[in-house]
Amino acid sequence: MxxxxxxxxxxxxxxxxxxxxxxxxxxxxxxxxxxxxxxxxxxxxxxxxxxxxxxxxxxxxxxxxxxxxxxxxxxxxxxxxxxxxxxxxxxxxxxxxxxxxxxxxxxxxxxxxxxxxxxxxxxxxxxxxxxxxxxxxxxxxxxxxxxxxxxxxxxxxxxxxxxxxxxxxxxxxxxxxxxxxxxxxxxxxxxxxxxRGLAYFEIEVFGPKQDLHSGMFGGTVHNPAQVLCELIAGMHDADNRVTLPGFYDRVRPLDDEERAALAGNPVTDEDWKALAGVKALWGEKGYTATERTGARPTLEVNGIVAGFTGEGAKTVLPARALAKISTRLVADQDPAAIHEQLCAYMRAHAPDTVTWDVRELSHGDxxxxxxxxxxxxxxxxxxxxxxxxxxxxxxxxxxxxxxxxxxxxxxxxxxxxxxxxxxxxxxxxxxxxxxxxxxxxxxxxxxxxxxxxx
Missing domain, CATH: 3.40.630.10 (Zn peptidases)
Structure with a gap:
């Protein structure tokens, strides 16, 4: 024909x-x-x-x-x-x-x-x-x-x-x-x-009114860079699952038929390691790399900025610290709900020694x-x-x-x-x-x- x-x-x-x-x-x-x-x-x-x-x-x-x-x-x-x-x-x-x-x-x-x-x-x-x-x-x-x-x-x-x-x-x-x-x-x-969809945020943590001398104020004023790093570290648990409250509530589970279909993908974990140039893979336990990258939601740190980052040394306690965070979402997850979950996490875990702000930069379903x-x-x-x-x-x-x-x-x-x-x-x-x-x-x-x- x-x-x-x-x-x-x-x-x-x-x-x-x-x-x-x-x-x-x-x-x-x-x-x-x-x-x-x-x-x-x-x-x-x-x-x-x-x-x-x-x-x-x-x-x-x-x-x-x-x-x-x-x-x-x-x-x-x-x-x-x-x-x-x-x-x-x-x-x-x-x-x-x-x-x-x-x-x-x-x-x-x-x-x-x-x-x-x-x-x-x-x-x-x-x-x-x-x-x-x-x-x-x-x-x-x-x-x-x-x-x-x-x-x-x-x-x-x-x-x-x-x-x-x-x-x-x-x-x-x-x-x-x-x-x-x-x-x-x-x-x-x-x-x-x-x-996958996307919800992209900036998290900013504010401490003193200006950068401080780390010798005079270190150990006395809570360092925003340290606070931000601790908050980010807490966003995954020991099984590498995201800890934002309600993050997985609307995630469709993979059924046996779909897992079998995805298993037909010839890209192996060894291929993923070679492609990324890493010696070992990381991610949510219980899923293959192919499943994690396509069928499960994730949270990644895209960048962190705080204090002095130029050549040489400058002993400061930074006034603020900023991180860019992206979440990749699967069908049925709502980017607006993820925004609220991130804010809820910050309210629950940020110490009262600092203030903070979460700003959404972009999103898509x-x-x-x-x-x-x-x-x-x-x-x-x-x-x-x-x-x-x-x-x-x-x-x-x-x-x-x-x-x-x-x-x-x-x-x-x-x-x-x-x-x-x-x-x-x-x-x-x-x-x-x-x-x-x-x-x-x-x-x-x-x-x-x-x-x-x-």
């Missing part, structure tokens, strides 16, 4: 790659004000590409920040509608000196394409567009498509919630296809069905998708037919807030189908996309759309 579309994709590989490179040459760094016009150029490139594919109503829509690209093709009556999501903005390139080649002049080396945004996530966006082109040029698009491409994901998607809330009719669908993601290996595909839905089954089939094996189901330890946003505001799940690899150096120098995997991604997207139509 799909011979013509697959042959078209294979016969146009060189052109597809050239057009991918054109997209990568646009330095769409959303966090830098002097790249604002480049971000818009990337949005216009996508709108032009949608228009060239015959996608109607392809337009660049204004937001208070960077624009959103929307388009739709809804001419397959009785067939599912898929909302295709992606982000066209990229991370800054610092430190530039660590790049082997210009981050915005794509270079092929050893079967990889090196450029900022190659894996995160321009590669998978282009792969889907080329899959759609291959079907349009041969057998026709078998399903209905709507597109939502944003330019602010790398800065927290500040304008996306309002856009979704105010444009629900534009975004009506049965399921979303989120092109953000990775597979485990070039020969082993995977499907992410759960993402976690999400879990139905592994047995017809949409997920279509993705499984497409990946198995393309790669000849798998896929492995996995939970991601990171956060993609738009997935929970769509569940809550639009009422449907997302299929996480991207074709990066764990070693692609996303957000780091020398980001790359493995080209053989990218080409398989085009074929997998063709098969996915066909499977949904059956």
């Amino acid at each position: 799909l011979t013509q579309a697959l042959d078209f994709a294979r016969g146009n590989q060189a052109r597809f790659l050239d057009e991918f490179k054109d997209f990568l040459r646009i330095p769409s760094i959303s966090t830098l004000p002097d790249r604002r016009e480049d971000v818009r150029r990337a949005a216009e490139w996508l709108a032009d590409e949608l228009g060239r594919l015959g996608i109607g109503k392809a337009e660049v829509l204004k937001t208070p920040g960077h624009p959103i690209v929307h388009g739709e093709w809804c001419h397959a009556p009785g067939k599912p509608t898929v909302l295709v999501y992606g982000h066209y903005d990229v991370q800054p390139v610092d430190p530039l000196g660590e790049w082997v080649s210009d981050p915005f002049e794509p270079v092929e080396r050893d079967g990889n394409l090196y450029a900022r945004g190659a894996s995160d996530m321009k590669g998978s966006i282009v792969a889907f567009l080329k899959a759609a082109e291959s079907l349009r040029a041969t057998e026709g698009l078998p399903i209905n498509l709507r597109f939502l491409f944003e330019g602010e994901e790398e800065i927290g998607s500040p304008n996306l919630p309002d856009f979704i809330s105010n444009n629900k009719d534009l975004l009506k669908a049965d399921v979303a296809l989120n092109c953000d993601g990775q597979i485990l290996r070039p020969d082993l595909p995977s499907l992410t069905y759960a993402l 976690g999400a879990i998708m139905d592994r047995h839905s017809p949409f997920m089954r279509a993705a499984v089939r497409a990946l198995r037919e393309t790669f000849g094996t798998g896929p492995v189901f996995k939970r991601e330890g990171g956060s993609v807030p738009v997935v929970a946003m769509m569940q809550k505001q639009l009422g449907f799940d997302s299929i996480m189908m991207g074709f990066g690899l764990p070693g692609d150096n996303i957000h780091a120098p020398n980001e790359k996309q493995h080209l053989a995997t990218w080409r398989k991604g085009i074929e997998a997207f063709i098969r996915f759309m066909a499977a949904l139509a059956e």
